[in-house]
Amino acid sequence: MQTIRFHLDFISPYAYLAWTQIHALADRCGAVVEVAPVLFAGLLNHHGQKGPAEIPAKRRYVFKDTLRRAILLGVPVAPPSSHPFNPLLALRAVMAAPPDAKRALVDGLFAATWGRAAVKGIDRAEVVESVARDAGLDGAALVARAAAPDVKDALRRATEDAIAAGVFGVPSMQVGAEIFWGLDSFDLLEHHLRGEDPITPELLETLLAIPSSAQR
Amino acid sequence: MQTIRFHLDFISPYAYLAWTQIHALADRCGAVVEVAPVLFAGLLNHHGQKGPAEIPAKRRYVFKDTLRRAILLGVPVAPPSSHPFNPLLALRAVMAAPPDAKRALVDGLFAATWGRAAVKGIDRAEVVESVARDAGLDGAALVARAAAPDVKDALRRATEDAIAAGVFGVPSMQVGAEIFWGLDSFDLLEHHLRGEDPITPELLETLLAIPSSAQR
Numbered sequence: 356m357q358t359i360r361f362h363l364d365f366i367s368p369y370a371y372l373a374w375t376q377i378h379a380l381a382d383r384c385g386a387v388v389e390v391a392p393v394l395f396a397g398l399l400n401h402h403g404q405k406g407p408a409e410i411p412a413k414r415r416y417v418f419k420d421t422l423r424r425a426i427l428l429g430v431p432v433a434p435p436s437s438h439p440f441n442p443l444l445a446l447r448a449v450m451a452a453p454p455d456a457k458r459a460l461v462d463g464l465f466a467a468t469w470g471r472a473a474v475k476g477i478d479r480a481e482v483v484e485s486v487a488r489d490a491g492l493d494g495a496a497l498v499a500r501a502a503a504p505d506v507k508d509a510l511r512r513a514t515e516d517a518i519a520a521g522v523f524g525v526p527s528m529q530v531g532a533e534i535f536w537g538l539d540s541f542d543l544l545e546h547h548l549r550g551e552d553p554i555t556p557e558l559l560e561t562l563l564a565i566p567s568s569a570q571r
Numbered sequence: 572m573q574t575i576r577f578h579l580d581f582i583s584p585y586a587y588l589a590w591t592q593i594h595a596l597a598d599r600c601g602a603v604v605e606v607a608p609v610l611f612a613g614l615l616n617h618h619g620q621k622g623p624a625e626i627p628a629k630r631r632y633v634f635k636d637t638l639r640r641a642i643l644l645g646v647p648v649a650p651p652s653s654h655p656f657n658p659l660l661a662l663r664a665v666m667a668a669p670p671d672a673k674r675a676l677v678d679g680l681f682a683a684t685w686g687r688a689a690v691k692g693i694d695r696a697e698v699v700e701s702v703a704r705d706a707g708l709d710g711a712a713l714v715a716r717a718a719a720p721d722v723k724d725a726l727r728r729a730t731e732d733a734i735a736a737g738v739f740g741v742p743s744m745q746v747g748a749e750i751f752w753g754l755d756s757f758d759l760l761e762h763h764l765r766g767e768d769p770i771t772p773e774l775l776e777t778l779l780a781i782p783s784s785a786q787r
Contacts, residue, residue: 402626408783410618412737416752418778419770423759426769434777440784478784521628536632539755543639553642554635561650562634567624568656568694 357386357548360529362517363461364395365442365477366408368421368432371469373526373538374461375430380541384548386530390457392446395525397514402523408439421469424538435468436476443510445477447501448487450509459490573602573764576745578733579677580611581658581693582624584637584648587685589742589754590677591646596757600764602746606673608662611741613730618739624655637685640754651684652692659726661693663717664703666725675706 359381363370381388399406407413425432445464452460463486466472476482483501484494500506517527521534528535528544533552535544546552575597579586597604615622623629641648661680668676679702682688692698699717700710716722733743737750744751744760749768751760762768 402628403621404626405618405620410620410739412618412734412739415737415779416739416750419775420752420756420759422775422778423762423768423770426771427758427762432774434774434781436781437784438781518628521631523626523628523632534632536636537755539753540636542643543636546639546643552639554639555642558648558650559635559638562638563631565650565652565654568653 357384357530358389359386359544359548360389360391362391362393362522362525362527362529364393364525365445365464365468366395366406366439367525368417368469369538370526371432371465372421372424372428372430373528373541374465376428376538376541377526377528378458380545380548384545386548388458390449390461391513391517391529392449392510393514393517393522393525394443394446394510397511398518398523398525401518404523406439431471432469433471433475437478440476440478442477444480444483444498444501447506447510448483448497450513451497451500451503451506452487452490452492456490456492460487460492463487463490573600573746574605575602575760575764576605576607578607578609578738578741578743578745580609580741581661581680581684582611582622582655583741584633584685585754586742587648587681588637588640588644588646589744589757590681592644592754592757593742593744594674596761596764600761602764604674606665606677607729607733607745608665608726609730609733609738609741610659610662610726613727614734614739614741617734620739622655647687648685649687649691653694656692656694658693660696660699660714660717663722663726664699664713666729667713667716667719667722668703668706668708672706672708676703676708679703679706 361377363374377388407417449457449460464477467475467477467482467486474482474485480498484498487494487497520529524536530547533547577593579590593604623633665673665676680693683691683693683698683702690698690701696714700714703710703713736745740752746763749763
């Protein structure tokens with residue numbers, strides 16, 4: 356059975372939309388979803404890039420695009436209590452949660468960010484605690500565990516591993532060595548999982564070998 | 572009749588793919604396409620952002636994604652002779668061309684960059700000249716005209732106007748004050764042109780008004 360490693364950060368509305376669709380895609384293709392929290396700010400720092408929220412025109416566009424996509428997909432959306440916000444506690448909580456509870460926890464954390472949860476703001480410990488409780492976990496214990504050095508290290512390592520695998524944005528769906536970036540890559544991801552990836556390795560190598568004008 | 576202002580730079584393979592699809596979309600919706608050359612590097616500079624070609628992981632991804640999309644769309648694709656390259660001459664030539672010749676000229680310039688034209692490399696005057704001839708123009712005269720100060724100014728102004736309209740990447744399709752970015756926004760562009768844009772202005776305003784954590 357193929358595994359889709361779903362790299363996410365709660366900061367991204369596209370990660371939310373993609374998360375609401377990924378399990379149906381996995382079911383259709385007989386694949387499983389593995390949650391991989393990463394710090395988007397870490398990806399941006401590594402690549403020396405600004406986030407969409409730091410570019411006013413892009414921030415505006417991303418919110419419009421998210422809203423249009425959410426409405427077309429029938430996904431509930433409501434503003435987060437702040438944005439950008441510090442996602443570290445929520446990401447570490449997912450890292451620290453038992454494997455079989457991660458999906459429900461991520462559902463709850465996304466709902467408390469971009470969805471219509473009653474209580475929002477996952478940068479606050481009491482909100483993460485309450486979301487964890489709703490996911491059937493000991494909320495206080497999970498929040499305490501999220502602060503442990505080995506959990507912090509695990510998130511840092513997951514972010515480094517994602518970078519090493521070629522991830523530069525969220526959501527990114529990784530299948531083996533292949534990365535698919537963004538909600539709009541879902542059709543390509545599905546082709547790939549079905550063994551119908553249209554890519555031609557020879558042409559790809561030719562493209563990647565193009566010299567820049569400076570080198571010519 | 573609605574007008575789709577198609578902001579393009581030949582540097583972008585997505586602009587190529589989108590260009591091959593935009594006229595069919597316009598025909599379906601009873602709209603017309605207006606060519607708007609812009610300097611992508613100017614957009615990036617304005618927003619303090621790196622281009623995809625400057626981030627190795629993203630460059631690799633973009634070429635893969637382009638290739639997959641091109642094959643699925645049945646669009647011919649072949650490596651440009653160099654990348655990135657200086658697109659100024661080609662952009663200015665489009666700016667200087669008579670309105671009714673722009674479409675054929677853009678077709679030819681894209682084919683000589685990302686398509687399977689026999690001669691490639693639109694950073695060279697002789698290539699632009701020959702593409703212009705194939706488009707029914709006086710190639711030598713167009714290349715000479717492309718170097719005139721008012722043509723250079725016109726490209727600079729078009730780039731500034733695009734930025735003022737909220738454009739941060741190419742291709743961007745502008746309909747009135749609305750911007751749609753990228754090939755993957757074509758479905759949203761079509762909804763918009765048909766008067767079926769799903770966006771809810773009230774929710775958008777709420778999203779745009781979200782404070783950052785720092786402000787809270």
